[in-house]
Structure formats: structure tokens, C-alpha cells
Amino acid sequence: MAFSKGMVAFTREQEALVLDAWNEMKDDAATIGLNFYLRIFEIVPSARKKFSFLSDSDEPLSKNPKLKAHAMNVFVMTCESATMLRKTGKVTVGNITLKKLGGVHTKAGVAGLHFEVLKFALLETIKEAVPYMWSPEMEEAWGVAYDHLAAAIQAEM
């Protein structure tokens, strides 16, 4: 396949590195999602204020269904991003979805730095969840898939 400007070569092996890790993790998604956000809040405590459903709720973080849903979205959309990159060389979430995501993140005052911290926390969380699968190649595959998803969202902000 030839790639035009802005397209990347993302192999079937890289896609598998992303999907295999997620398949391994998803039965334990609630705990892993919680660890993911606890790590983000450890690095940038102020990020907690970006989630309206956290300030609205008295539920402990570990029981908050919306936090789990948000974490799932990050994992699942990164997986979808990997598949799109392999198939088409770019990430094109449905226009309406992307505009909505762009709007939600803009409204919450999410900055480029948040996307960077989230990437770091995401990779660290996967590394801790499936240490026996982890490799530099897996880190690279998740990193590239996430970067393209984040760029697509930020382009709508």
C-alpha cells in the first residue's frame, strides 16, 4: 500500500500487539481502568476536576461507573484506532463522534499536556497489567495508535 501525506504504515503485527493486550485485560477492565485514572491523578491531581461526574458524585472512585466507562472508551478507541491505522493508514472516527469528543474536551479545558500525561499513564497501566506480554514493540504499537487518536480529537478542539 502506498501512503500519502499524514498516513502511517501500521502492520498487522502491530495491530495484534494492541488487540491481544486488550483481550487479555478486558475481563479485569474495572480494576485496570481504576488504576489508569489513579495514576493520572497521582501525576496531575488537578485533572480530577476535569471530570464533572467525579465532583457531582459521592461514590468512591472505585465504584464510579462513569470513570470506568471513560477508561473503557480510551482503551477501546485506541484498539479501534490501531485497526483503522492498519487498514487505512489514518484515524477517522466518524465525523460526528470526533466533533463531539473535540467539544467535550474543549469544554473541560483539556490541554495538550493532558493528552501527554494520559499516554504515559496508559502505557504504564498496560505494562503493569500484562507484564508477561509487554515489550518495546507493544509499547510502540499502543503509543502510535494512541497518538493518532489523540491527534484526531485535538484537531477538533
Add this chain to the structure above:
Amino acid sequence: MAFSKGMVAFTREQEALVLDAWNEMKDDAATIGLNFYLRIFEIVPSARKKFSFLSDSDEPLSKNPKLKAHAMNVFVMTCESATMLRKTGKVTVGNITLKKLGGVHTKAGVAGLHFEVLKFALLETIKEAVPYMWSPEMEEAWGVAYDHLAAAIQAEM
């Protein structure tokens, strides 16, 4: 000692937890300072662009004397902050120094999030450098001393 608004009680023991760790680390300050910044750049890669002396220089990061100097400033000023907090309950770096620091950080486009990431990286770096001394109390003492220093700089931004 009575504390008025904005003043904190910072004990002699807390000051010692900060100074003792730094005394233990300072002979190895070059390596520890480098680890400190590598960790920051791992979490937020874009932070590298905030250091003009990094983009101006072809020297490897590990040999860059200005990076080491900047890291030393963070460690030494946090120690000074601890001593000031213990003595006076607040951080008052000389007015001119604070204004200068505020100006430099504003010019570099440093945001509140950078100060948060730096704190996380600072604590992780100390924990790794002196694991045999590390404790929740030491983490708290360094954290409080750093928070007050960061707030004093940000107040001038």
C-alpha cells in the same frame, strides 16, 4: 508559634526529612538530576521544548551542564523552602529572585500542569535515589516544601 492565614506548621522533623535526603543524594547530583529530567520528559515529551538550552545545544542530555544546574536549583530551593517553612511558616524567596523566576517560567509558557508533573517526577526520583530512607512522611515533607515553593513562583507568573 501561632500561624496566621497562609502559614503552615512545618516541623523540625519534616525539615530534617528533606535535608537528610538531599545530603544523601547530592554527591550523585548529576545522575539524579538527569534521571529527574528524563522522567519529566517521559511523561510530557513536549516539556523538552521549554528548555531553550536543550534546543540550542548538540550535547547529549547527560552532559548538558545547564540541565544539571536547573535540576540542582529545584532540589536546593525545595530544601531552602523546607527551612523557611520551619522557621517562618511560609516561603519568601527574595522578591527579586521570585520575580525573575516568575518571569522566566511565564516566558517559557510553563503552566500549572508542568508544576504538577514536576512534583510527581521529583518525588519518584528521590524515592528511587534513596529507597532505604523513603517513607510516607518523607514524601509528605518534600511534597509540602515543593508545593509552597511552586505556589510562590506561580504567584509571580
